[in-house]
């Protein structure tokens with residue numbers, strides 16, 4: 001089973017999916033370029049497009065994002081939200097990244113559609129008002145289980161939870177080969193996926209593109 005990573009980290013597939021997206025506008029292109037130059041880990045364009053599509057299909061009104069960075073995924077989300085009158089609240093603990101993100105939100109004409117919150121999501125989440133119908137998680141992989149417990153009370157019945165990096169370069173797949181320094185992160189992601197997929201309150205699937213995306217729907221209570 002050694003070498004499994006080659007099967008599960010599909011750079012070529014990702015590049016191909018990107019060619020199917022058509023041209024991104026100059027703002028998204030610029031953000032992609034900056035992220036590449038400064039090694040800021042942002043979602044791939046195919047994942048950005050997926051988020052936009054999900055928000056639009058779901059006609060999401062109240063969107064929560066954990067992990068803004070410079071706002072690349074936020075712009076994809078907010079553009080979807082704007083079409084159906086929705087709003088994005090996005091959290092990041094990195095002051096510099098968040099203020100750069102705000103600059104991009106302004107340039108994108110999205111200031112009215114986005115509320116950026118600065119701080120540790122684990123501290124901010126308990127203060128938010130429940131009722132989000134779409135939540136996107138893309139922050140510290142080692143903290144995903146913490147986020148899950150804090151997000152659960154915030155997601156409305158029928159709401160969607162999307163989590164990035166759940167396959168982490170394919171290393172989350174059992175018997176794959178990775179450096180010992182990633183042991184904790186990989187273990188945390190395996191526990192996260194186990195817990196999420198066995199949680200009867202959610203219906204979950206994992207999509208093997210980008211860095212692995214989990215998509216869950218919180219079940220609605222059966223009518224009494």
Ligand SMILES: C[S@@+](CC[C@H](N)C(=O)[O-])C[C@H]1O[C@@H](n2cnc3c(N)ncnc32)[C@H](O)[C@@H]1O
Nearest residue numbers: 042043067069072073092093094120121139140
């Ligand atoms: C992978 S980047 C987000 C990329 C962004 N979603 C995109 O695709 O454009 C992860 C971000 O999560 C932030 N982060 C990590 N742990 C956090 C925490 N506990 N609370 C808030 N932000 C956190 C980091 O500062 C970083 O900017």
